[in-house]
Amino acid sequence: MARAARERSEQERERQRLVTAAEPVGVLDTGFRTVLSRLDRAGLLARVSRTVDFDLEAAAMMKHHDAGAALLFESVKDHDIPVVGNVFATPASSEAAMGLDRDRLRAALARGIRTDVEPAAASDPPAQQNVWRSGEIDLGAQLPVLKHAPGDGGRFVTAGVLIVRDPLTGVRNASFHRLQLIGPDTVAVKIDHGRHLGRALDHAVEMGQDLPVAVCIGTDVALIYAASTMGALMPESRDELCAAGGCRGAPLPVAPGVSQDIDVPADTEIVLEGVIRAGASVTEGPFGEFVGYASPAGPAPTMHVTAVTARDEPVYHAINGAGRETIVLRKHVLEVAALEAVRPVTQIVSDVCMPPGGLHRFHLVMALSKRYERDNGMGRNAALAAFGALKDLNMIVLVDDDIDLHDPDDVAYALATRFDAASDLVVLPGMRGHEYVRTSRAGVGTKAILDASVPFESRADFERIPFAAPSGGELDAAYSGTTVLSWLGGEHA
Numbered sequence: 506m507a508r509a510a511r512e513r514s515e516q517e518r519e520r521q522r523l524v525t526a527a528e529p530v531g532v533l534d535t536g537f538r539t540v541l542s543r544l545d546r547a548g549l550l551a552r553v554s555r556t557v558d559f560d561l562e563a564a565a566m567m568k569h570h571d572a573g574a575a576l577l578f579e580s581v582k583d584h585d586i587p588v589v590g591n592v593f594a595t596p597a598s599s600e601a602a603m604g605l606d607r608d609r610l611r612a613a614l615a616r617g618i619r620t621d622v623e624p625a626a627a628s629d630p631p632a633q634q635n636v637w638r639s640g641e642i643d644l645g646a647q648l649p650v651l652k653h654a655p656g657d658g659g660r661f662v663t664a665g666v667l668i669v670r671d672p673l674t675g676v677r678n679a680s681f682h683r684l685q686l687i688g689p690d691t692v693a694v695k696i697d698h699g700r701h702l703g704r705a706l707d708h709a710v711e712m713g714q715d716l717p718v719a720v721c722i723g724t725d726v727a728l729i730y731a732a733s734t735m736g737a738l739m740p741e742s743r744d745e746l747c748a749a750g751g752c753r754g755a756p757l758p759v760a761p762g763v764s765q766d767i768d769v770p771a772d773t774e775i776v777l778e779g780v781i782r783a784g785a786s787v788t789e790g791p792f793g794e795f796v797g798y799a800s801p802a803g804p805a806p807t808m809h810v811t812a813v814t815a816r817d818e819p820v821y822h823a824i825n826g827a828g829r830e831t832i833v834l835r836k837h838v839l840e841v842a843a844l845e846a847v848r849p850v851t852q853i854v855s856d857v858c859m860p861p862g863g864l865h866r867f868h869l870v871m872a873l874s875k876r877y878e879r880d881n882g883m884g885r886n887a888a889l890a891a892f893g894a895l896k897d898l899n900m901i902v903l904v905d906d907d908i909d910l911h912d913p914d915d916v917a918y919a920l921a922t923r924f925d926a927a928s929d930l931v932v933l934p935g936m937r938g939h940e941y942v943r944t945s946r947a948g949v950g951t952k953a954i955l956d957a958s959v960p961f962e963s964r965a966d967f968e969r970i971p972f973a974a975p976s977g978g979e980l981d982a983a984y985s986g987t988t989v990l991s992w993l994g995g996e997h998a
């Protein structure tokens with residue numbers, strides 16, 4: 506292997522060591538308010554001061570600007586609570602929100618995946634500075650719940666982290682589930698295939714009980730990441746409040762609910778407490794989903810809200826279903842989960858990327874640092890481990906570590922120059938994926954490995970053209986873009 510490539514490999518290995526190091530990030534302040542002020546200081550929080558309608562307008566603006574800064578709608582029609590959206594809509598915002606670069610954010614998330622830190626009781630929890638109990642609750646009037654897309658079946662709470670305790674196992678689970686407003690104190694809860702919330706509800710139903718739940722809107726970001734992590738690395742047996750503590754490097758401060766026996770993160774902006782009712786079902790949807798299509802209306806269980814609590818001057822967090830925030834929230838956690846899944850299989854995976862085109866969820870690019878002939882083929886083994894751990898993955902592209910896997914063009918270059926479909930395409934039919942993928946049969950479809958890595962012994966044949974280092978001179982100022990264009994032939998350029 507050429508020296509430059511060897512050095513790159515060494516750098517990658519060193520970077521990898523940092524990515525997975527246990528404690529490089531210390532104790533983190535992951536409070537939602539802290540996150541908003543970090544974004545503000547980084548110039549990544551744009552304020553909208555004019556009055557915006559909760560009915561389609563706010564969500565439309567979020568969609569239009571979802572490659573940019575977070576949006577704080579200071580004035581929402583008919584409401585006195587501001588709305589914030591696009592908080593985690595780009596990888597850059599996600600990193601700035603935590604005050605960490607990509608590698609350190611990954612290290613914090615890996616710590617959450619590996620480490621349990623029990624929550625600690627908080628006194629005077631801000632989340633309960635204001636309390637409304639049964640009889641005083643009218644969700645649609647009290648909260649600026651958005652209608653997101655014209656085809657949606659109504660107004661949906663979209664950024665609520667639902668905390669439940671499985672009545673059979675006692676394990677606390679945190680997960681995002683959209684809630685459709687059905688009545689003043691009733692919402693429909695959307696629960697997809699295989700969710701741990703669904704299992705806890707099944708157990709409650711079997712035991713003839715309702716399931717106590719706390720919906721946390723605008724909550725601790727370590728909990729938001731624990732709730733976004735799915736698959737083998739966050740199994741049903743894992744207490745996600747402890748995982749959030751692991752990510753923070755300190756206990757998550759919690760308080761008992763005011764109307765339900767459930768722990769609530771003390772710093773949450775707005776909490777809906779209640780029970781998911783065994784056997785009660787309404788029609789939910791349609792709703793514009795993360796895949797960019799609408800999920801149809803269908804039956805869903807209901808939650809009866811027994812208390813609403815909020816901190817003083819709360820802010821309401823909203824996430825567009827078919828927007829970047831929904832998918833970006835999973836980018837870093839799933840990349841870390843993929844690395845953790847392949848690590849026991851082989852050390853040659855130097856980095857992974859969940860690219861935006863695959864909705865940060867369906868496609869994975871894996872960079873391989875092959876050092877010996879015996880490393881040949883290990884990338885495909887690692888890909889199978891990743892498929893096993895993350896069921897929604899449907900395509901994995903393997904590249905060598907001289908490809909910038911975070912640059913989709915460079916990955917396409919590897920496919921163009923190092924991939925031969927007859928020998929490098931591995932097709933795996935009849936595998937379980939996500940049921941929203943419309944080419945699948947209710948989630949069962951084909952997964953594929955595209956192996957654009959070259960055998961170890963052939964790497965010299967694929968060495969990319971090295972150019973000499975520039976001699977250091979700046980471009981001549983007179984050599985402007987206009988000059989180049991006219992030299993290239995004006996409008997024909």
Ligand SMILES: Cc1cc2nc3c(=O)[nH]c(=O)nc-3n(C[C@H](O)[C@H](O)[C@H](O)COP(=O)(O)O)c2cc1C
Nearest residue numbers: 680681682683695696697700701732733734735831
């Ligand atoms: C913003 C957002 C909204 C989500 N909405 C839903 C939803 O409405 N229903 C659902 O089943 N999963 C939804 N999910 C996915 C689950 O919350 C997520 O997969 C979670 O990891 C599942 O938790 P579990 O592994 O504890 O079951 C959403 C995820 C995000 C990030």
